Structures are given as C-alpha cells and as structure tokens.
Amino acid sequence: MTLTPLILAGGSGTRLWPVSRDGMPKQFLPLAGERSTYQQALARVADPALFAPPIVITNEAFRFFALQQAEALGLTPTVVLEPARRDSAAAIAAGAAVAALRAPDAIVLAMAADHVILDEALYLDAVRAAEQAAAAGRVVTFGIRPTEPKTGYGYIRRGAALPVAGVFAVDAFVEKPDAATAADYVAAGYLWNSGNFVFRADVMAAELARFQPDLAEATQAAAAGAIADGHFQRLDAEAFGRAPRISIDYALMEKTEAAAVVESAFRWSDIGSWDAVFAIADHDRLGNAATGDAAIFDSKGCLVYSDDGLTVIDRIENLVVVSTPDAVLVADRSRSEDVKTLVNRLSNRREASEHRRGVRPWGHYDSIDRGPRFQVKRIVVQPGGVLSLQRHLHRAEHWVVVRGTAEVTVGDRVELVQENQSVFIPATARHRLANPGRIPLEIIEVQTGSYLGEDDIARFDDVYRRA
Amino acid sequence: MTLTPLILAGGSGTRLWPVSRDGMPKQFLPLAGERSTYQQALARVADPALFAPPIVITNEAFRFFALQQAEALGLTPTVVLEPARRDSAAAIAAGAAVAALRAPDAIVLAMAADHVILDEALYLDAVRAAEQAAAAGRVVTFGIRPTEPKTGYGYIRRGAALPVAGVFAVDAFVEKPDAATAADYVAAGYLWNSGNFVFRADVMAAELARFQPDLAEATQAAAAGAIADGHFQRLDAEAFGRAPRISIDYALMEKTEAAAVVESAFRWSDIGSWDAVFAIADHDRLGNAATGDAAIFDSKGCLVYSDDGLTVIDRIENLVVVSTPDAVLVADRSRSEDVKTLVNRLSNRREASEHRRGVRPWGHYDSIDRGPRFQVKRIVVQPGGVLSLQRHLHRAEHWVVVRGTAEVTVGDRVELVQENQSVFIPATARHRLANPGRIPLEIIEVQTGSYLGEDDIARFDDVYRRA
Structure with a gap:
C-alpha cells in the first residue's frame, strides 16, 4: 500500500511581487532554498518505496513549468490540467478522481506546491499517522503546532483522540483570529490549518457526493472525460466548468464527520508574504536574511532578495528589499501581507503581471x-x-x-x-x-x-x- | 568689463553612490533637473553680455564629459586639464593663472560644478556685488544665508560692512559646528561657506605669492607651460605636481586680509549627500521626492531615484531608495552622509567605482x-x-x-x-x-x-x- 501524492500547483499570486507574478507564480520559484517549493514538494514524495508516482494538478498557463521542473529532478509526473480556475475543492476532487481511476481505494496525499516544509522525518511521521487514519475512512488534515500566535492563519480546535497516535477528531475549524484571540488559541493547544490532506479516494468521492453533489458530479465527469495530450491529462472542460468555486474547507472539512487532524510538529510555512519568506530563512547575527548578491550594513530584521545586480542596505530596520531585472520593491516587512493590494494598484503596468x-x-x-x-x-x-x-x-x-x-x-x-x-x-x-x-x-x-x-x-x- | 567664469569640475566622489561613482561623478549627472549641475553652471554664465567665455578645470579622466556636455549646450569652453589630483587651492590658482594669461586684471568667478543654485536673479545680484568688491581688490566668497542650522557646512562670521551693499569683511571662518553651536551661529547671522569665489586674477596671484609661495610658483609655471591639445589645455605636469594639496580656505581665505563675503540669498545646495538631493527636490504632499519611474504608496519623507526599471515603495519613511542598472541602495536618509564610508567597504567590487x-x-x-x-x-x-x-x-x-x-x-x-x-x-x-x-x-x-x-x-x- 503506497500513498498517491497529489500536488496542487495551480495557484497564481502576487503576494510575493515583484518576484512572483501571475506569469510565473511563487510555487515555481526558488524562494526558500535552491529549488522551487514545487520541486521540494516533488522531492519530498519521490521515494518509490513510500509513494506512488505523483499526480500534479495545475492549469494551462503553468503546464510547462510543472513538467520541466519535474523533469529537472528526473521525474515524470502525471500533469492534470484544469480547464478553468476553480478553488481548492474542485482541484482536490478532480485530482482524487484521477487517482481513483488508478485504484478506487488509493490513499491520496494532497499537498500545496507553494508550502515550505522542513524537518523531513517529522513530516513523514505525520504522513504515516495520517495514512493510518485515512485508511480507516478519515479525511485527515495536517494541523501545524503553532510557533507564535499568528493572525494570518485559520486554526483547528482538536476533539477526541483517535486510535492512531497523534490523530484527533476535529472539534471546529476557526477563522483567522485577532491577536488576543490567537494567543488564547495557542495557549489552548489549537493547531494551524495548513491546507494539506490525506484521504482515501473513495471516501473523498463519497463525502463530496453527500455534501457537494454538484461538485462531485462535475469533477468525476471531468476526470472520466480527461484526454491525454503528450505528458498532460486535460480534464473535460465542459464538465469541470460546472464545478462551483469553493474551498475544500467550506465545501467539506467543516461539514464532514470524517474530518480528523494529525498534529504536525515539523516547521512549515505557506510563504504567503515576504514576511513569511523572512521567517523561514536563515538569519544573520542582527536578524537579517539575504538571497542573492547583497551587502548589509548596520541593519536589523531586513529581508533582502537580490535577483539582479548588487543590493546594498545601510542602517535600515524591518524592511523587505526585493530587486529584480525590471522592478524593485522596498516595503515595511511587518505589513508586507498587503503587497497584493499594492500590485492591484499597479495593474496597468506590465511589471505587475509579467516578468522580463x-x-x-x-x-x-x-x-x-x-x-x-x-x-x-x-x-x-x-x-x-x-x-x-x-x-x-x-x-x-x-x-x-x-x-x-x-x-x-x-x-x-x-x-x-x-x-x-x-x-x-x-x-x-x-x-x-x-x-x-x-x-x-x-x-x-x-x-x-x-x-x-x-x-x-x-x-x-x-x-x-x-x- | 566682463567676468571670467572658472568652473571647477575635477571632483570625484561616491557620496551619491550608486549613481555617482569615480568613473562618472556627480557634477556630470542630472541629479537635480534635466541637466547635470556642470551644465547648469555653464548655462548660468552663458550670457556673453555679462560673462567672458568660461574656463573649465578638470582632470584627464573627465575631459570628454566636460567637453561633450558643454557642446550639447552649444558651448566650447577652454578645458584645462590637471595632470594630477590636488586640492581646491591648486585648481583655483591654476585656473586664475590661465585667466591672467588672457588679461592680467581679469575678474574671475570660480564656481563649483557640482552645486545647485536656484533663484537666478538673486544669484546675479550677489555676483554683481562680489564683482564690485573684487574689482577693488577683495577676494570675495559667497556666504549663503542659512535656511536651517546645518552641521555639515562651515560658517562665516561677518565683520564690518564694506562700501558695496551686501559685502562684508570676514571676521572668521569657522569649522563645521555641532547642532547647538550651529543654532547659535544661525541666530547670530553667520553665513554658510559655499566655496564659490570672485577675485581679480592679479590679486589672487599676489595673495597666493604672499601666503603660499610654493603653490603660487608651481601653478603659475603649470599654466605658463600648458600645451594645447585639441580642445584641451594640458597644464605642465612637472610644475603642477609640485603644488601642495591644500584647500583654498586653509591656503588663503583664512589668512588674507583681502577676504570678503557677499551675503547670498539664493537657494543653494552642494548636493553632498542623498539627503541634500532630497532637500533641493520637489516634494509630494507627504514629503516624498522621486526621479524616474517610481510608484510611491503610503510613504513619507522618502527619496526615490529610479534609473532602471520600476521602483515601488510601500509604507516606509525617511529612506533613500536608489536603483541603477547594476546596483540598488536603500539607506536611512538622515544618515546618508556616510554613503562614502559604505562604498569604501565595497571597494573590492567593480560596482563601487565603475558603471555598467x-x-x-x-x-x-x-x-x-x-x-x-x-x-x-x-x-x-x-x-x-x-x-x-x-x-x-x-x-x-x-x-x-x-x-x-x-x-x-x-x-x-x-x-x-x-x-x-x-x-x-x-x-x-x-x-x-x-x-x-x-x-x-x-x-x-x-x-x-x-x-x-x-x-x-x-x-x-x-x-x-x-x-
């Protein structure tokens, strides 16, 4: 029995602009280490003793990135193409349906392509625990043990312990809290909701059929009607187009009694902002982090990402400085979650969405x-x-x-x-x-x-x- | 009787790095307005009714910049080349000696090529007053009326009023003060020492012969032995090499009884730091100044100088952000006087001294x-x-x-x-x-x-x- 990795690589985003742009989003960029986070995800599940060949789900625009970056690691995944942008429920449902065509009771490990996961051994421990619970019919989400009271994440309140060590029923999914509430959550042992899952393909199909019958039907039909095109599997466009836009949390996780959470002690980041990239990076004595050709003088708590030429900072604090061949960004690091808004305000500029x-x-x-x-x-x-x-x-x-x-x-x-x-x-x-x-x-x-x-x-x- | 402009264009400097580098220093760059400050200086004295054809003094490395930028304005100045780097006394003495070869009693207006002067009419008022005093044998320096108690400038304490309105004897030149002393100076009516002068060539020669006989001899011989080379006048290298390295203030102004100061009400800057460039620039509602392709969001008091691509700043305050094709600088604006030190620490890098x-x-x-x-x-x-x-x-x-x-x-x-x-x-x-x-x-x-x-x-x- 091996797990089937399902790598969700269709997201696009500008929260890490100007490095990540719609034309080349963050999962395909080396934002944390030498490899892209997509490649890190592929490498994490490359051991054939533990994992079946992976399924990647992405969209038309990114299909060659997905293929080339896998080939650069010597891998040839099945690359499933979404004919339209839907939310995570449709991507996971369609991916699960493709896995089910391989084996109806395949156990699927759904992983975001744009997350950083450190501590491989702890990760595999959590995967193994989740797999056991999933084999018994649970839809298991990874609940990250918080390192600080972050307000940017959703939280999970644990319920009763399940027979597998480290796996719990889900008492509730709770929305992103304010700072005081976040501190209470951390004190009470809540976990961060990471958006990575393990489930049996047939269980996912049954639960979706119960709670989201339209979405279940559309994605099953899209997978059944998929057409092989070279290295790609194109989902049926007409069927997939019928799938509603909804996240897997709203569509299923908050509703199903099968929901479970595996407590995950590995270091994890969704690198959802420059501040998150900063947090996961190595720091110098004064708490600065640098990538590329950078010279840092008398500065504290800064992130320098230099992708073109030399970037020099002098006596500044808690800033993000990003240099690319055609655009430079200097922003307050603690408020870098709003870079997306800023890019929207640049929307008439080529640099907002396309790279040189x-x-x-x-x-x-x-x-x-x-x-x-x-x-x-x-x-x-x-x-x-x-x-x-x-x-x-x-x-x-x-x-x-x-x-x-x-x-x-x-x-x-x-x-x-x-x-x-x-x-x-x-x-x-x-x-x-x-x-x-x-x-x-x-x-x-x-x-x-x-x-x-x-x-x-x-x-x-x-x-x-x-x- | 017309004034002979002597434009001092031999300085090199890295205080405005990465835009100004030793290979292309600030006087030849458009740091304040469309034209370089060297071109602005040339244009300021281009009226043939008021000024004789200018003499430019610079060095070998910058000779074509000096010639081309003058030609771009339709001017063909005499470009005198210093065979070695000496300080301001030798440059002014040699330039005065060249002017004296045209006419021994020529009145010389010595101007730094890297200063910004606004308020043309007030400038000409001061020049005319200085000219009258110079004709009567004074060595007149421009004393700028302070707009704030700057600690980065030397000050001049005025003595008795002279017969020309606005011109005073010099009681003392005083060194750069601390902040409290600077405030006292401003309250007491002291003036900033701008390093621009008006004098009769023969008076300068006589005063230098008295106080700096070696320097006077060396520079007279260098001018007398100058060789015409196309558009250039090359000072005699052996003679010029004998001139000591000393500033005109130390060499002469602090010693001569001929020293006078003309009170100057025009706006002036030596653009000696990015903060000085900021101060002389136009500002938006939140006090930001920008040159080139820049987008400024929710920031205050920042200078953005974008010479390559788009530069975006978001919620930062009082910083200097400079982008060039091969180097980016982000620094605390209020402490930007130390950029020179920083560049010294980069000295093993090509970007420290040469442009792409x-x-x-x-x-x-x-x-x-x-x-x-x-x-x-x-x-x-x-x-x-x-x-x-x-x-x-x-x-x-x-x-x-x-x-x-x-x-x-x-x-x-x-x-x-x-x-x-x-x-x-x-x-x-x-x-x-x-x-x-x-x-x-x-x-x-x-x-x-x-x-x-x-x-x-x-x-x-x-x-x-x-x-």
Whole structure:
C-alpha cells in the first residue's frame, strides 16, 4: 500500500511581487532554498518505496513549468490540467478522481506546491499517522503546532483522540483570529490549518457526493472525460466548468464527520508574504536574511532578495528589499501581507503581471534591451528543444550563437550554426530554431522592425502543440 | 568689463553612490533637473553680455564629459586639464593663472560644478556685488544665508560692512559646528561657506605669492607651460605636481586680509549627500521626492531615484531608495552622509567605482548582458563620432545596426552598413566603427571569445588622441 501524492500547483499570486507574478507564480520559484517549493514538494514524495508516482494538478498557463521542473529532478509526473480556475475543492476532487481511476481505494496525499516544509522525518511521521487514519475512512488534515500566535492563519480546535497516535477528531475549524484571540488559541493547544490532506479516494468521492453533489458530479465527469495530450491529462472542460468555486474547507472539512487532524510538529510555512519568506530563512547575527548578491550594513530584521545586480542596505530596520531585472520593491516587512493590494494598484503596468524573463517549453528567454525600433533577447534552448515553425510580418531577426550549436530553418533551407556564427531571418520568412546538441544553446537575438509585439507571430508547426 | 567664469569640475566622489561613482561623478549627472549641475553652471554664465567665455578645470579622466556636455549646450569652453589630483587651492590658482594669461586684471568667478543654485536673479545680484568688491581688490566668497542650522557646512562670521551693499569683511571662518553651536551661529547671522569665489586674477596671484609661495610658483609655471591639445589645455605636469594639496580656505581665505563675503540669498545646495538631493527636490504632499519611474504608496519623507526599471515603495519613511542598472541602495536618509564610508567597504567590487554604462568621446555604451564566453553591448555613436582603429586578440565581434548608418572598416575594406544589416569582425582583424550620418548610430555588439576584458585592445589610430 503506497500513498498517491497529489500536488496542487495551480495557484497564481502576487503576494510575493515583484518576484512572483501571475506569469510565473511563487510555487515555481526558488524562494526558500535552491529549488522551487514545487520541486521540494516533488522531492519530498519521490521515494518509490513510500509513494506512488505523483499526480500534479495545475492549469494551462503553468503546464510547462510543472513538467520541466519535474523533469529537472528526473521525474515524470502525471500533469492534470484544469480547464478553468476553480478553488481548492474542485482541484482536490478532480485530482482524487484521477487517482481513483488508478485504484478506487488509493490513499491520496494532497499537498500545496507553494508550502515550505522542513524537518523531513517529522513530516513523514505525520504522513504515516495520517495514512493510518485515512485508511480507516478519515479525511485527515495536517494541523501545524503553532510557533507564535499568528493572525494570518485559520486554526483547528482538536476533539477526541483517535486510535492512531497523534490523530484527533476535529472539534471546529476557526477563522483567522485577532491577536488576543490567537494567543488564547495557542495557549489552548489549537493547531494551524495548513491546507494539506490525506484521504482515501473513495471516501473523498463519497463525502463530496453527500455534501457537494454538484461538485462531485462535475469533477468525476471531468476526470472520466480527461484526454491525454503528450505528458498532460486535460480534464473535460465542459464538465469541470460546472464545478462551483469553493474551498475544500467550506465545501467539506467543516461539514464532514470524517474530518480528523494529525498534529504536525515539523516547521512549515505557506510563504504567503515576504514576511513569511523572512521567517523561514536563515538569519544573520542582527536578524537579517539575504538571497542573492547583497551587502548589509548596520541593519536589523531586513529581508533582502537580490535577483539582479548588487543590493546594498545601510542602517535600515524591518524592511523587505526585493530587486529584480525590471522592478524593485522596498516595503515595511511587518505589513508586507498587503503587497497584493499594492500590485492591484499597479495593474496597468506590465511589471505587475509579467516578468522580463519568459519560460517556454523549449527553454527560456530574457529581454535584455529594447529601443523604439529594436529589441534584444538572450534565448536559451535546452538540448532537444525546438521552437515553433513561425513567421513575423513586422520584424527581422539577427541570431548570433554564443554557446552550443543551432539548427536553423529559414524558408526551405536547414543549416547548422555554430558558436560565433550568425544568421539573418528577414521579415516574412518562415523560420525555426532548434537545439539538436547535448548542451544548452544560447543565442543573442536582435529584433528590428516597426512593431515588436509578441503577438506578431504566425505558428505553422509546434512540437509542444501550442495554439 | 566682463567676468571670467572658472568652473571647477575635477571632483570625484561616491557620496551619491550608486549613481555617482569615480568613473562618472556627480557634477556630470542630472541629479537635480534635466541637466547635470556642470551644465547648469555653464548655462548660468552663458550670457556673453555679462560673462567672458568660461574656463573649465578638470582632470584627464573627465575631459570628454566636460567637453561633450558643454557642446550639447552649444558651448566650447577652454578645458584645462590637471595632470594630477590636488586640492581646491591648486585648481583655483591654476585656473586664475590661465585667466591672467588672457588679461592680467581679469575678474574671475570660480564656481563649483557640482552645486545647485536656484533663484537666478538673486544669484546675479550677489555676483554683481562680489564683482564690485573684487574689482577693488577683495577676494570675495559667497556666504549663503542659512535656511536651517546645518552641521555639515562651515560658517562665516561677518565683520564690518564694506562700501558695496551686501559685502562684508570676514571676521572668521569657522569649522563645521555641532547642532547647538550651529543654532547659535544661525541666530547670530553667520553665513554658510559655499566655496564659490570672485577675485581679480592679479590679486589672487599676489595673495597666493604672499601666503603660499610654493603653490603660487608651481601653478603659475603649470599654466605658463600648458600645451594645447585639441580642445584641451594640458597644464605642465612637472610644475603642477609640485603644488601642495591644500584647500583654498586653509591656503588663503583664512589668512588674507583681502577676504570678503557677499551675503547670498539664493537657494543653494552642494548636493553632498542623498539627503541634500532630497532637500533641493520637489516634494509630494507627504514629503516624498522621486526621479524616474517610481510608484510611491503610503510613504513619507522618502527619496526615490529610479534609473532602471520600476521602483515601488510601500509604507516606509525617511529612506533613500536608489536603483541603477547594476546596483540598488536603500539607506536611512538622515544618515546618508556616510554613503562614502559604505562604498569604501565595497571597494573590492567593480560596482563601487565603475558603471555598467561607459561614456566615451565618440558617444557611450551599455553592457546589457554577459555570460562566460560572451558579452552584449549597446553602442551609441554620435554623428561624426569615430572609434579608434583597433584590434582584439581574443574576441570576435558581431555588430547589428539598429539605428542610423555605420561606416565600418575591417582590414582594408570600408563599407556602409545600414539599419537591419550586420557585420562580423573576426578576432585579430583591424577594424573601426564610425558614424558619418546626421543622426545617432546605434548598434548591438555581441562579443564572443575566451577573454572579454576591456584591456584586450590595441589602438592604431585615434582621432581623440587617447593613449
């Protein structure tokens, strides 16, 4: 009997702007450690002696991030695509339904892709306890033992102890409290509600059928009608679209008598704000935390996240300083939960939602310079990567290979272009770039023309089946 | 009778790092307004009815900045080059000696190139009063009427009123005071010592001969032995090297009985720190000042200087936030006088002294990307600009013209390369880039090779006579 991990990787969010943006959300970013939290989640459940191959559920926009970052770890999960954005109930229900198609009594471990979990051994202890209770028919949530009276989390009041050590019935789920109430909760032994669950797929289906029959029907049908598309499983769009937007707590956990909680002693963070990233990071003697190229002088309690160039702070306290290639944020750390609101106020700006860097199934690019009639990109194509066969009406492109060997198609001609060679793509010419080699291909692309928008592209063929 | 402006533009400094660095110091940067303070100084004395053609004194490293920024205003000053770094006494003495070679009784207006002066009419009032007193043999310093009890400035205690309205004998120069003493000084009518002067060239020579005979001899000889080099006057290096390092205040002003002070009611700043830049800037309703692409939310008393991308601040107070293409600084504004110390502590870093952007006599460049074996630059060549005929041993270069028309020499071949065309320069080939056109030429240069240092260059011919 092995657990089936279900990794919930469809969230998007701007609470960690400018690093996390809608175009590349936090679960795919290395915000705590070298790997993204999504990769950390995959690695946590990679032992085949304990876990079945994972199911990832995400959406269309993030599908290649999910696939590439798994492949970088040598893993090939089933990547289930949600055709529309719903809330956590639909994602968990659909994921559970996919697991049930493998084995109706599969025990599912549903994990958020954007949480940090430290203390692997304590985590596995909690998983094992939860698994036992789930096998007996419980829907088990991980209740984190609080380290402080946080007002940003929901809490769980424990009920009677269950036969499995460390697992309790749920007396109540309680909303985010004010500071005084939070202190009372911590004193009374309440636990943080982490939003990670273990359950039998058939139990989840039965409980949802009872409390959310519409949602249960829609997600079952969406899974049954899923279509394999390369590495992806596309849920049936029409069926999934019928699922109501509701969180799993409201939809089920607050209603079902099967709810249970496993007391979890591992360190955990939902990295839901820069303050949360700060809290989980390593700190220097004066309580500062830094990532990237940073120099800290006479400052206290600051988080510096430097993703572009050198960031220097001098005699400041309790601030968040985030530097990226096209945007810098300096904010009060203790009030960084409101960054989302601030980004909404920037909504007319490209920087609010899109990065200067773009990730594509064949690799990635960075827009390194632009002027009125030109743009310069550095393009990295992974070994085996193939860009679509395409044409631009308004721009010509000069490609200079600076690393690796390119296979370049222009019109009917295909040629190999080596490091230190260049090639010219006239406007209107059909062309394609590919990396047939064994090392990443890097090119500098200089675009010239009167219109340089990404939407000046006609695609004739694409190995990744993009529209 | 017209005044001869002497603009002191040789200072370098890091007190406004990361914008001002040794490679491009603050007097050549647009820190207060659209023009650099050096250009503002030139423009302030550009009226030929009132002022003779200016003399600029600076050093080798800044000579093309001084020339280009003057030419951008349609001016061609005499640019005198100091062969070594000495203090203000030697610069003023040498500049006065150059003016004396034009006319021995020339009246000189010595102005720092890195000061901001507002209220043009009040400034000219003070200049006219100083000029009258100088004509009568006084060495007149501008004493700024204090707006607050600053501890960062030296003060002047006035003596008896002189026959010219607004001009006084100097009772004493007093050092930078502590806060309480500064308040007493302001109450007692002391003036800030601005380091700008008006004097007759022959009076300056005579007073220096009396109090600083070595310095007087060295600088007279340096001026007499100056050699014209294109637009530049190079002071005799051997003679100038003998001049002691001393400030004009210590060398002369505190000793001479000719010292006088003109009370100056114009707004003035030496922009000697980010706090000083803040003080002279326009402020929003909550007392914030911003330059460049900035978004300010719920913050008070902050200076945002955004020279690269978008800079966002949220609920912070009294900070300086400076963003440049390769470095970000966040510091306590009230203690920003110590930025210089901080930069010294970064001294092993390129960013401490050099910009990513470089200014050259033919135009400028920006290093927009680099990797282990390549570098990408955007190069802008002004109309008429000609790079040196040169050769690299370790790198090849690809040039893509994105604006204008280039004249490209490779080996014995000279060709015109238009927008959207490219050219390849193999390693070891002699080559040259020039802009024969009427609009700026912009090219993207992709360098590839095993060594990409700026010192891999052999110059065979250079119209700007660089070494």
